[in-house]
Amino acid sequence: SQQGEEDPQALSIQEGENATMNCSYKTSINNLQWYRQNSGRGLVHLILIRSNEREKHSGRLRVTLDTSKKSSSLLITASRAADTASYFCATDPSEKLVFGKGTKLTVNP
Amino acid sequence: DVKVTQSSRYLVKRTGEKVFLECVQDMDHENMFWYRQDPGLGLRLIYFSYDVKMKEKGDIPEGYSVSREKKERFSLILESASTNQTSMYLCASSSRPRGYTFGSGTRLTVV
Numbered sequence: 593s594q595q596g597e598e599d600p601q602a603l604s605i606q607e608g609e610n611a612t613m614n615c616s617y618k619t620s621i622n623n624l625q626w627y628r629q630n631s632g633r634g635l636v637h638l639i640l641i642r643s644n645e646r647e648k649h650s651g652r653l654r655v656t657l658d659t660s661k662k663s664s665s666l667l668i669t670a671s672r673a674a675d676t677a678s679y680f681c682a683t684d685p686s687e688k689l690v691f692g693k694g695t696k697l698t699v700n701p
Numbered sequence: 702d703v704k705v706t707q708s709s710r711y712l713v714k715r716t717g718e719k720v721f722l723e724c725v726q727d728m729d730h731e732n733m734f735w736y737r738q739d740p741g742l743g744l745r746l747i748y749f750s751y752d753v754k755m756k757e758k759g760d761i762p763e764g765y766s767v768s769r770e771k772k773e774r775f776s777l778i779l780e781s782a783s784t785n786q787t788s789m790y791l792c793a794s795s796s797r798p799r800g801y802t803f804g805s806g807t808r809l810t811v812v
Contacts (some may be wrong), residue, residue: 625800632808634705634791635744637800680744682801688734688759689801693743 596624596681596692604698611668613695615681616661624657625689626666627680635680638666671699704728707792707804714811720779722807724792730802732795733775735759735767737788738806744791750775782811 599614615624623642627635641648641657641664648655654667668675678694708723726733734749736759746759748767756767764786768776775794779786787810793801 627800627803632789632806634707634803634805635793635801637802640800688746688749689795690746691736691744693741 596683596690598679598681598692598695600695601693602696602698604700605671607671607673607699607701609671609699611671611675611697611699613666613679613697615664615666615692617664617681617683617685618662619683619685621659621683621685623684624655624664625682626653626655626664627682627691629678629680629694631677638679668697671697673699673701675699705792705794705802705804707790707807709807710805712807712809714779714782714809716783716811718779718782718811720782720809720811722777722779722790722792722809724775724777724794724804725773726775726794726802727773728794728796728802729772730794730796731772732797733769734793734795734801735765735775735777736791736793737761738791739788747777784811787811 596617625640626638629635652669657664678696680694682689682691705726735747736744750756750769766778790807792804795801
C-alpha cells in the first residue's frame with residue numbers, strides 16, 4: 593500500500609544549488625520522516641517531523657509539513673556532490689512506516 | 702554507534718533452496734522489520750515484529766516466514782527460493798516514535 597509519494601522522481605542540479613523534494617500522502621499521520629539511501633546501501637534516517645510541527649531544521653536540511661494539504665517538502669541547501677542519493681519520505685498511518693518510491697537526486701560537481 | 706547488521710551483503714542461491722537472511726540489532730529495540738526493495742516498486746514490507754516470538758504480516762508475506770526467538774535477532778526465511786524473490790532485502794529496527802535504523806541490505810539473487 594503506497595502512502596507517500598515523492599516528486600519529482602529524479603532531480604539533477606549543480607553543486608551549490610538548493611534541492612527541493614516534495615512528498616504527498618493520503619491519510620492522517622502522527623509523524624513524517626525523511627530518509628536517504630546511497631546507491632546499493634541501506635536507508636539512513638535524516639529527520640522526523642511531528643504532525644503538530646510545521647517546520648524543522650537539521651544542518652543543511654529544512655523540512656516543512658502541511659497537514660491540511662497532506663504534503664511535506666525537504667530542502668537541501670548548498671548541495672554537495674556527496675548529497676547524491678535517493679531520498680524517501682515515510683509516514684505512519686498505522687504502527688508501521690510506509691515509504692514512498694523516492695526522489696533520485698544527482699548533484700553534479 | 703548503534704547498529705543493525707545483516708549477515709550478508711550479497712547472496713546467490715538456487716531455485717528451491719531454503720534461504721535464511723539474518724538481522725541483528727544492538728539497540729534493544731522492540732520493533733524489527735523486513736522490507737524488500739525493487740526498482741519502480743519502492744520498499745515493500747514483508748513482515749514485522751513488535752516483540753520476541755511475535756510476528757505480523759506486512760504487505761507481501763507470501764513465500765516468506767520469519768523468526769524472532771531473541772529480541773536482538775530477526776530472521777527472514779525463504780522457504781523455497783524462486784527467481785521472483787531476487788531483490789534487495791532491508792532489515793530495520795525502531796523504538797517508536799523515533800526513526801528506523803536500517804542495515805546495509807542483502808542483495809539476493811536466485812538463479
